[in-house]
Amino acid sequence: TPMNIAVIPGDGIGPEVVAEAVKVLEKAVSAEDIELQLTEYKLGAEHWLESGETLPDATLQALRGHDAILFGAVGAAPGDTRIPSGLIEREMLLKLRFSLDHYVNLRPSRLYQGVASPLANPGPIDFVVVREGTEGPYVGNGGALRVGTAQEVATEVSVNTAYGVERVVRDGFRRASARPRKKLTYVHKHNVLVYAGHLWKRTVEAVAAEFPDVAVDYLHVDAAMIFLVTDPARFDVIVTDNLFGDIITDLAAAVTGGIGLAASGNINMDRTAPSMFEPVHGSAPDIAGQQKADPTAAILSAALLLEHLGYDAAARRVEHAVIADISQRSPDAARSTAAIGDAICAAV
Amino acid sequence: TPMNIAVIPGDGIGPEVVAEAVKVLEKAVSAEDIELQLTEYKLGAEHWLESGETLPDATLQALRGHDAILFGAVGAAPGDTRIPSGLIEREMLLKLRFSLDHYVNLRPSRLYQGVASPLANPGPIDFVVVREGTEGPYVGNGGALRVGTAQEVATEVSVNTAYGVERVVRDGFRRASARPRKKLTYVHKHNVLVYAGHLWKRTVEAVAAEFPDVAVDYLHVDAAMIFLVTDPARFDVIVTDNLFGDIITDLAAAVTGGIGLAASGNINMDRTAPSMFEPVHGSAPDIAGQQKADPTAAILSAALLLEHLGYDAAARRVEHAVIADISQRSPDAARSTAAIGDAICAAV
Ligand SMILES: CC(C)[C@H](C(=O)O)[C@@H](O)C(=O)O
Ligand SMILES: CC(C)[C@H](C(=O)O)[C@@H](O)C(=O)O
Numbered sequence: 001t002p003m004n005i006a007v008i009p010g011d012g013i014g015p016e017v018v019a020e021a022v023k024v025l026e027k028a029v030s031a032e033d034i035e036l037q038l039t040e041y042k043l044g045a046e047h048w049l050e051s052g053e054t055l056p057d058a059t060l061q062a063l064r065g066h067d068a069i070l071f072g073a074v075g076a077a078p079g080d081t082r083i084p085s086g087l088i089e090r091e092m093l094l095k096l097r098f099s100l101d102h103y104v105n106l107r108p109s110r111l112y113q114g115v116a117s118p119l120a121n122p123g124p125i126d127f128v129v130v131r132e133g134t135e136g137p138y139v140g141n142g143g144a145l146r147v148g149t150a151q152e153v154a155t156e157v158s159v160n161t162a163y164g165v166e167r168v169v170r171d172g173f174r175r176a177s178a179r180p181r182k183k184l185t186y187v188h189k190h191n192v193l194v195y196a197g198h199l200w201k202r203t204v205e206a207v208a209a210e211f212p213d214v215a216v217d218y219l220h221v222d223a224a225m226i227f228l229v230t231d232p233a234r235f236d237v238i239v240t241d242n243l244f245g246d247i248i249t250d251l252a253a254a255v256t257g258g259i260g261l262a263a264s265g266n267i268n269m270d271r272t273a274p275s276m277f278e279p280v281h282g283s284a285p286d287i288a289g290q291q292k293a294d295p296t297a298a299i300l301s302a303a304l305l306l307e308h309l310g311y312d313a314a315a316r317r318v319e320h321a322v323i324a325d326i327s328q329r330s331p332d333a334a335r336s337t338a339a340i341g342d343a344i345c346a347a348v
Numbered sequence: 349t350p351m352n353i354a355v356i357p358g359d360g361i362g363p364e365v366v367a368e369a370v371k372v373l374e375k376a377v378s379a380e381d382i383e384l385q386l387t388e389y390k391l392g393a394e395h396w397l398e399s400g401e402t403l404p405d406a407t408l409q410a411l412r413g414h415d416a417i418l419f420g421a422v423g424a425a426p427g428d429t430r431i432p433s434g435l436i437e438r439e440m441l442l443k444l445r446f447s448l449d450h451y452v453n454l455r456p457s458r459l460y461q462g463v464a465s466p467l468a469n470p471g472p473i474d475f476v477v478v479r480e481g482t483e484g485p486y487v488g489n490g491g492a493l494r495v496g497t498a499q500e501v502a503t504e505v506s507v508n509t510a511y512g513v514e515r516v517v518r519d520g521f522r523r524a525s526a527r528p529r530k531k532l533t534y535v536h537k538h539n540v541l542v543y544a545g546h547l548w549k550r551t552v553e554a555v556a557a558e559f560p561d562v563a564v565d566y567l568h569v570d571a572a573m574i575f576l577v578t579d580p581a582r583f584d585v586i587v588t589d590n591l592f593g594d595i596i597t598d599l600a601a602a603v604t605g606g607i608g609l610a611a612s613g614n615i616n617m618d619r620t621a622p623s624m625f626e627p628v629h630g631s632a633p634d635i636a637g638q639q640k641a642d643p644t645a646a647i648l649s650a651a652l653l654l655e656h657l658g659y660d661a662a663a664r665r666v667e668h669a670v671i672a673d674i675s676q677r678s679p680d681a682a683r684s685t686a687a688i689g690d691a692i693c694a695a696v
Contacts, residue, residue, distance in 0.1 A: 085538065085539060085549075086538060086539030086540065086542060086545075089539045089540070090539070090540065090542070094540070116468075117468075118467055118468060118469070118577045118578050119466055119467060119468060119577070120464075120465075120466060120467060120468040121466070137485075137504075137506075137540070137541060138540055140542070142541065142542060142543035142544065143543055144543045144546075144547065146510075148550070149510065150510050150511065150514075151509075151510065151511075152509065152510035152547055153507065153508070153509050153510075154507075154508045154509075154543040154544045154546070154547040155505050155506060155507055155508070155543060155544070156485075156505070156506040156508075156541045156543060156544045157503050157504070157505050157506075158485075158503060158504040158505075158506070159501065159502075159503055160501070160502045160503070160504075161499075161500065161501050161502075162494075162497065162498050162499065162500035162501075163498065163499075166498075189591070189594075190433065190434060191433060191434030191437045191438070192434065192437070192438065192442070192485070192486055192591075192594075193485060193490065193504045194434060194438070194488070194490060195490035195491055195492045195502040195503060195504060196490065196502045196503070196504045197434075198492075198502070199492065199500055199502040201433075202496070221594075221595055222594050222595055222597075222598035223598065225595055225598045225599040225602060226598050226599070226601070226602040226606075226607070228599075229466045229467075229577060229599065229602045229603060230466050230602055230606075243537070243540075246537075246540075246569075246570050247569055247570055247573055247595060249570075250570035250571065250573045250574055251573040251574070251576075251577065251599070253574070254573060254574040254577045254578055255577060258574075258578075259574070
């Protein structure tokens with residue numbers, strides 16, 4: 001049976017970087033005895049401007065039929081007032097994550113050899129953030145009263161369930177247990193966010209009993225900020241809620257050399273729906289269509305896709321090709337998006 | 349009339365660092381024609397263990413009679429299971445901030461000459477974070493259902509009002525307008541937290557019209573993380589909500605050389621109650637009582653206190669004494685808490 005992948009290039013630099021990821025994916029599977037079937041879906045800000053559609057039910061239904069989704073980036077240009085701010089992000093990207101039950105938002109952070117960190121002494125950074133992907137402050141459960149008046153009240157409700165917290169915490173422990181250092185740090189703010197925080201705390205304590213080999217520690221999110229710049233090497237697996245994970249992973253990407261390299265997987269570990277793999281970066285409209293974008297994050301996301309589908313050898317080949325390419329990069333010789341993709345492809 | 353200051357040393361290193369801040373305060377006001385009246389209040393984790401009290405009504409009432417409050421740090425040792433986690437923080441520290449309407453949580457971030465930043469190329473960092481202090485996710489408005497079962501649901505409600513957002517945003521603009529660069533960055537996550545985010549967005553746009561001299565930009569909190577490590581010099585005034593401000597200011601403290609130097613003011617700009625000045629750092633029970641703590645953050649907080657009470661010249665003298673002392677520090681010669689306090693005192 002062929003590997004049946006949905007491709008959503010999206011907006012801005014999305015199509016450029018996804019083209020390179022597809023190139024590398026094709027090369028990687030050609031060595032295995034697998035046929036790669038790609039189906040492209042037009043979604044995003046551009047598509048909304050043309051059609052008024054964000055994510056129609058029929059498209060969501062069709063996406064469910066694929067083995068996995070390769071995603072570029074979505075989002076309007078900052079100045080574009082035709083698109084309500086955040087609409088595409090919520091009605092398309094977050095809708096996919098929630099509808100397809102992507103409860104593990106997996107974001108590895110590694111400082112690759114040859115990459116400049118903004119930190120003076122970064123040390124060996126190699127950790128993975130397991131960000132909850134289907135609840136917390138991202139549920140869209142807010143409201144407002146007397147909008148536009150001096151009496152306006154606006155609320156945002158973070159919803160957290162034992163079901164949702166437990167499955168992502170268990171995933172974090174599984175990953176920690178499979179790694180050499182076997183360390184798990186959970187991050188929250190349970191001295192202030194008592195109800196959600198204590199659900200997280202109790203859940204971590206309960207699941208920890210099943211993983212006696214894993215060393216556990218806790219950090220308030222503000223303290224985590226400090227360690228991420230003073231001692232990022234201390235981290236192995238971080239498990240945290242949706243919003244804290246959003247914040248932590250951008251900082252982690254920055255200290256490991258930028259979001260041009262940061263890959264992610266929106267993973268449904270129960271495989272009741274396809275998982276989705278996307279670079280952490282956005283659509284970067286300012287450099288779109290100029291072959292200036294770094295496709296590495298998209299290519300590493302394709303490696304996560306291969307790993308998720310069980311093609312570990314192919315995933316490792318892509319990863320090693322990327323590592324080899326990165327180690328040879330010169331800060332002075334900017335290459336085009338396609339040139340980077342070609343080089344990595346050749347090394348696979 | 350004397351300057352009537354309440355002193356809350358608190359727990360851990362709190363008493364040590366506050367003792368130095370008081371020393372410097374006394375020296376600074378002795379040059380002005382002011383009498384300094386100090387009243388100490390015993391509050392914090394230790395006090396709770398002895399008395400079962402967090403912040404009795406009578407104490408809160410007595411505190412209201414002072415011109416300002418100088419605060420050290422509170423918090424139990426991490427391993428101490430006798431104290432419910434976060435209790436003192438919420439029932440005492442946050443209760444003070446909320447009861448005394450400290451809506452401007454002011455946290456300056458400067459990279460002083462002679463201080464090592466963990467960043468390779470920090471550039472000239474000199475910004476101030478105006479963190480909202482009385483609403484947002486800190487209101488304690490959460491709940492939980494079916495606690496301890498597999499069906500548990502825990503919520504946290506962020507409450508935001510036009511009244512609360514407008515006054516802190518206006519404060520941010522006033523401060524930006526008074527600074528040479530006149531730049532204000534507001535930070536939120538309005539692509540996801542639509543209701544709270546759009547209240548912030550509309551409020552900033554409305555208040556901006558009153559300050560045509562101030563240049564305004566917006567960053568999602570995740571993007572702000574990146575800039576705080578790749579280009580912190582871009583920031584002048586940051587205005588943001590209570591939780592984002594908590595996160596941003598610890599990162600800001602880290603990139604400017606650590607929370608040993610970060611001062612803060614919990615300010616009631618309407619002066620309907622005394623403002624409170626405290627180092628950003630915690631009680632650090634691991635080094636308490638050993639004269640190892642750096643009192644600089646507490647001393648700089650005392651300078652913010654002087655400024656708030658209108659003693660600008662005295663505030664500047666303290667600040668300059670701190671800057672002079674910092675520029676002469678050697679990483680190899682650790683001085684005691686008191687020795688640092690004495691040196692700064694002598695330079696005032
Ligand atoms: C675009 C936005 C909704 C998204 C998020 O907040 O999750 C992005 O920042 C990310 O981290 O993937
Ligand atoms: C101790 C805690 C409640 C507090 C906060 O979250 O505001 C602290 O982190 C701070 O930043 O002053």
